Amino acid sequence: MVKLTFDDGATDGMHEQLGSELLQWRQWQLLDSVLPTGGFAHSYGLEAAIQTTFVTNPIDLKSYIVQVLENTGSLLLPFVYCACKSPDIVAWSKLDRLLEATLTNEVSRKASASQGSALLRVAASVYLEVPSLKEMRDKFLGSGSVYFHHAPIFGLICGFLGFDSSTTQRMYMFMAMRDVISAATRLNLVGPLGASVLQHQLALVAEEMMKKWMDRPVDEACQVAPMLDVVQGCHQYLFSRLFCS
Template sequence: MQLVRLLHLVDSALPTGSFAYSYGLESSFTFGLIKTPVDFRQHLYAYLQQVASLELPFMHSGYTLPELGEELRQLAEEYDAQLLVPTLHRASVTQGKTWLKLLTSFYPDAQLPKISAWFDTQQLPLHFTLSFTMALKQAGFPLADLQAVYLHMALRDQLSAAIRLGFLGPLEGHRLQHDFYAVFEHLLSEHAGKQYQEASRSAFLLDTTQSLHEDIYSKLFQN
């Protein structure tokens, strides 16, 4: 039943805010960086590679480090320093707060407000990746499942954005989602067990497209 509950929590229908962000995809389409289906497949692979190499090590450390101590403070500072694009930084913090409130309503006995209180005391932003990991750990979910569904959310949200932007049809989008699950095992085996000190950004062009988002005349997404 734990897996079923986790699938419910990461369902796109829950109001976590991820539907509002394209993470640079809209500007990539607008400025011609993605023009063809082949371009989009390459974008998806690069995007998932960066999610795996950056987020999974922070999730591993955030799950295994002693709770609410000096080591966690260092981890949180390092993660914050990784998010150099202002719009991406704002989106991460907004989703982090929303996620913790959502989980608190579902798991009132898990003492999740202690997480946000600690981050406020330390004057550190509570980013989504850390909020996601720490809250679900407190709720009793295993790390391996959290890392797998995090990749699932990353892939799903990019494809949903592409569909809403009119680049893909719904059936084509779901077929791509099915195909890309084949790369998850490789990404997880390579990055899931790393510590946050081994995290890396691997697709700097994605950061560039996110920074270009502010120059779009008409926006469907916030980022």
């Protein structure tokens, strides 16, 4: 029998490097579309925007995505930032309840809670080295005292895993852009190649939005593109629909 052994003679610098590299693997996993968090079941109101002719062509789509990024930055990044900066379960629960009161339509509230709950379920199962995730899920699931909204859950998980707040906020903006462009592809508004080109073109816009709204406290959270909120609220009235929101 061959016994595998590991050399414990690594220097502190080597351990730090391994920790940094492992953090990159975690980052890629969180951003991977394969991660079963339910994000691709939502279109950020795009499906309703198309059916109400708010978006009718690729030019409208690009403008719509910019507004989605603006709203994501202005409204949700403060919750991501605060949860990541101080990863504490008590503070997170307060942020979660505050976001529940802040979101202004039923569709976006349900979508946020659904994605957040799915993300916590995955994180509690995958990141066993962070037992707090499973403990908080076991404690709060079904209690009715929290709503598991996606933005504070994402920030909390990233904080527990050791991501800095800037990286966490940039990741959140990327996911918003990725998901709405994916929805546009499945709604046949743009092809797969056109979607890739569009994502590349909007990367700089997303970065500018992130820097504009990053590191803000939750009392500065606001919506700067209210029409998107109105359109998304119409989703539940669509006769036929592909997405949950």
